[in-house]
Amino acid sequence: MAKPMVCRVADVPENTLKECEVEGGLKLVVANAGGEFVGFQAMCPHQDVPLCEGLFDGQTLTCHMHLWQWDVRSGAPQGIAEAPLQRYPLVREGDALYLGGESTALDVGELFNGLSPSILEKLSSLAKKESHPGGALLYKPGDPAEDFYVLDSGRIEFLVGRGAAPGGFMLRKGEVFGWAALLDGYPARIASARCVEDSSVLRINGRAALGVLEGDPACGFVVMRRLSALIARFLAGAGAK
């Protein structure tokens, strides 16, 4: 099947944004970041505001509504933003841009986005895709913690401990849970994860993933830094945003 065309190169001058609709109805924003073309979701992950109305300086995109910011090249959230941008790989052929496929939960995810392609490829070869119906309990405290998960679609409620209810942490696409599997000395789950709606996840063996990261300590260090920040966020209280 031919790759769907997104727009002409000339439609997106340097350091500008354009919203494009691809055959099939998918909307995305194309940014020209100093000559490099990147594609990402059309609506702000915060509140359904069109990102093509945002402020763009060639590197950082700011949604005008509540000033969430991202580095468009990586989709990584900056400043007060609480979620990454979902990116769409673009392929340039001649004077046109084409959709190169949808980015996977691993590319989008807070833990692994922007890592070297070879590491991402190895991690994705370890990933098993699973689907679970709404209401399904993936694990509870005390269960063996061998695998971690990356949420691909749907929503998962994540709750550290045994019942600090009401309500847990509501996860989105690309977010990682079950990270006890990446920690030494935590053979059992310390949290529970339940599907709020029908959800699909990538399931990856923690030990095997650590093996991949040990093969590239620079990448491994980035992942561990992000993992510590992620864990700190679950512990954060008032004023610790």
Added chain:
Amino acid sequence: MRIQVNARNRGFEFDAQPGEQVLYAGLRSGIDLPYECASGTCGTCKAKLISGRVSDRWPQAPGKKYVRQAGEFLMCQCAAEEALTLEVSKFVYPVEPGACVPQRCAGTVREVRALTHDVMAFALELEGPRDFDAGQFVLLAAEGVPGFRAYSMCNYERGARRLEFVMKKKPDGGFSQWLFGEKREGARLQAFGPLGKATFDPALDKNLLCIAGGSGIAGMMSILARAEAADYFSRRQGWVFFGIRTMKDAFFLDELSRCKAQVTVALSEEDVPGSSAWPNLRFEKGLVHEVAKRTMAGRYQNVRAYVAGPPPAVDAAIRVLLLDAKLSTDNIRYDKFS
């Protein structure tokens, strides 16, 4: 009625009075639910209903344009009809210790006076002392006029017994027409507040940049009063840009003229007057964000900016502060009422 809010990071429970908006019930219980205008225009307090029933006090609220999916509603306009569970797609934390927790209160209208052909000043005499932070606002409602409107305080003091406001006359503004309509001295108002995160405290210790369009100057007057009381401008710089259309729209110029910050009045539709009664004020022709951009070039080191006014003016100023000044989003504080 019991309300459970599931935020992205954790859950909260609180009680709401019958008919009380979900947002106000949560805020007065010390839970920092997301909001900006708290009065139906911005859509920031959008939440998703998981169970229970709500009644919408203002189904035509402008902020409803951000409510697109089934089950979504604005917490500032909806009241619980029964116990609720709802979901908020943001991180939510308890109100920071020491912050002024908003409450309902009542007051009496005093000192109504015209500042220009379409701007009035008035004060609200409170029944007891209230604390607020410089730059905050309250919601006001008059009996028989539906809905709360947001107004920034112009004054600042701890334990205030009087709140001072300015109000622009709006052709379709129920509350502003009410105030402009007849003699309102002595009328009773319901209030909820203080609200708003565009606050200033002298401990900030940064240079201050205030950009205000029209009645957006109100919150800046409070910030300047706070700064003045702490002799802030003896150690930090301050710049104030006050945008109006013509000199007949000007007010507070005597007060601004006494301020130790450098104050520029931007006239968008009239040439700069040849001479003025305020030698301490600069007058420039242009839209306020453009005048600020020209004057501030190269002076953005260690700056905290406050912005208020009509939404298009606020958006234009934020664009300058992000793209030209390269300020971090944490150092841009704004109120965007419409």
